[in-house]
Amino acid sequence: MNILLTGASRGIGAAAFDLLTSTGHKVVGHSTRGDDAMVGGDLADPASARKIWDAALQALDGRIDVLVNNAGIYEGIAADASDDEWHSAWGRTLQVNLESPASLCRLAVEHFKANGGGRIVNVSSRAAYRGDSPQHWHYAASKAALIAMTKTIARAYAADNILAFAVAPGFTVSEMTEEYLAGRGGAAIVADIPLGRVTSTTEVAEAIRWLAVDAPAASTGSVIDLNGASYVR
Secondary structure (H helix, E strand, O other): OEEEEOOOOOHHHHHHHHHHHHOOOEEEEEEOOOOOOEEEOOOOOOOHHHHHHHHHHHHOOOOOOEEEEOOOOOOOOOOOOOHHHHHHHHHHHHHHHHHHHHHHHHHHHHHHHHOOOEEEEEEOOOHHHHOOOOOOHHHHHHHHHHHHHHHHHHHHHHHHOEEEEEEEEOOEEOOOOHHHHHOHHHHHHHHOOOOOOOEEHHHHHHHHHHHHHOOOHHHOOOEEEEOOOOOOO
């Protein structure tokens, strides 16, 4: 399959990129800055989604079968911040985590309708259901909206063989979180997880791979939780 994967340079995205390519798929990865191996584009810019899509489409010889929206940000803002800071933080988080993925989904849907179907996998978060810290109202809201959008796409376009899924990881170990997990904060996180450990990026990558490639069509609209039973719904 030909796959566009955003946020492919680290963490979950890097693990998914490695797994998908190692299992025989042609993957165009995206990162904010881009390089010789990645399409570049800052998702905080509303115009970037189309540029990323067009560059990936060219690299994949005019056909994309799967879109994986993985890129996202997790930037806190205090509730007592100034009005300007508050609105700026909300605007940036919603643009990166929701509006740019929505723009890519819109482009994917139109492409898939013209090419016999395709799949979308959106990376959400446990926060969509459980909420997040007092500094991350906007993050939780963006991830909940991403799931609502995924379900809307699934319902709207199933008859066109366009399938939409989401994954909702909890706290995930990566190069970005290892230091925190090694300190006092990590002990509190692990104590809240019945499985006794945080989720690995390879586990989330496998869920992404399955949804992108093997999940039965009847499961469209589904969300896979990967949180060690720290939130069960």
